[in-house]
Amino acid sequence: MNRVAVEAERRSDTFRPPTLQTLPAAVAANVARVRARTRSTIMAVVKADGYGHGAVPVARAAVAAGAxxxxxxSIAEALALRAAGLTVPILTWLHPAGIDADEASAAGIDVAVSSVDELAALVARAGTAVRIHLNMDTGMARGGCPRGQWDELVDLALLGRRDGKVHVAGVMGHLPLADQADPEANASAVAAMRDAVRTVRAAGLGTPPAHLGATAGALTDPATHFDMVRVGAGLVGIDPSGTVEMHGASRLTAPVVHTAAAPAGTPVGYGGTYVTDRATHLSVLPVGYADGIPRECSPQAGVEIGGRRFPVAGRISMDQIVIDTGSASFPAGTVATVFGPEGGATPSIHDWARWAGTIPHTIVSGIGPRVRRSIA
Incomplete structure (x- = not known):
């Protein structure tokens, strides 16, 4: 084997591909943090593949911690959890592919209904009783039954129950202003939910659990808790209200694949927007905006290598980012941490969100399929 082949084999053995590692212990710690602030039942929301962390490992960690x-x-997401052996109650509420009533009933999956038409269609299709949650629009105008049609929805649910087509298993709504961490901002939605619950009970539909608050409400406003709180972003370390420190639940790493010395005055990347101001070294990481690294980032963006933070140099490409490492020259295969929970030199998802002018939800949920997944 010639020298080039030997070196290529050594490099392939050394490299660890770009990897997003999920940290179940952090998920468990975040559930515990919510539990310390509410006596209500905790629903762990693992939509969008568990906010990019893997729906199954996040769900398992959350359930083990008390969710x-x-x-x-969707029902498809819920069925994947059932296939993984998760037996706790599951609610699905957006239905991008519609509601397959019999499929939901067979798998023991609850579905939310948000309009009279949706409930009427479900009742018409259902062969056996489907567990439903009546969803009121409590102020977001993004879904849910308008308050003026709530009585009609409840009446239809009552008829559906008499016909053995539905069982009302919950009443729900959403908080449009919970991120403000201000109970006054939530008061209107709380009042609407109380009215919704009173109507359901007065109709003779029993006392199904009510749920309104998500992560921010669960952490900041007990009035929003009702019987259950829905915690999604909080599972992976995001408090949308920015008032409670949560535990980052993932770490994104990538190997250095190329390093070169560069003299002062070297333009870097498309457009040459970054020009070295001294003799330095440049290292390339094999991740880019196709992998979820935000293309538009401030000059403060950086990654951690060897316990130090180094800045991103130039524009983020589809498949690569360049790092200015100064006097340090890192061999191919050196692992860089793009984000993680460690703090210090390691950027967090909140750092990347700030650098990109977005929210941390988009950082973790946007990591692309080329990035390998692992579980700590």
Missing amino acids: EWLGTT
Whole structure:
């Protein structure tokens, strides 16, 4: 084997591909943090593949830590959890592919209904009783039954129950202003939910659990808790209200694949927007905006290598980012941490969100399929 082949083999053995590692212990710690602030049942919302962290490992960690329900966007997401052996109650409420009533009933999956038409269609299709949560629009105008049609929705649910087509298992809404961490901002939605619950009970539909607050409400406003709180972003270390420190639940690493010395005055990347101001070294990481690294970032963006933070040099490309490492020259295969929970030199998802002018949810949920997944 010639020298070039030997070196290529050594490099392939050394490299660790770009990897997003999920940290179940951090998920458990975040559930514990919510539990310390509420007596209500905790629903762990693992939509969008567990906010990019893997729906199954996040769900398992949350349930082991005391979450009693799971929440998803679609029946398909819920069925994947069932296939993984998760047996706790699951609610799905957005239904991008519609509601397959019999499939939901067979798998023991609750579904939310947000309009009279949606409930009427479900009742018409259902062969056996489906567990439903009546979803009121409590102020977001993004879904949920308008308050003026709530009585009609409740009446239809009552008829559906009499016909053996539905069982009302919950009443829900959403908080449009919970991120403000201000109970006054939530008061209107709380009042609407109380009205919704009173109507359901007065109709003779029993006392199904009510749920309104998500992560921010669960952490900041007990009036929003009702019988259950839905915690999604909080599972992976994000408090949308910015008032409670949560535990980052993932770490994104990538290997250095190329390093070169560069003299002062070297333009870097497309457009040459970054020009070295001294003799330095430049290292390339094999991740880019196709992998979820935000293309538009401030000059403060950086990664951690060897316990030090080094700045991103130039524009982020589809498949690569360049790092200015100054006098340090890192061999190929050296592992860089793009973000993680460690603090110090390691950037957090909140740092990347700030650098990109976005929210941390988009950072973790946007990591692309080329990045390998692992579990700590």
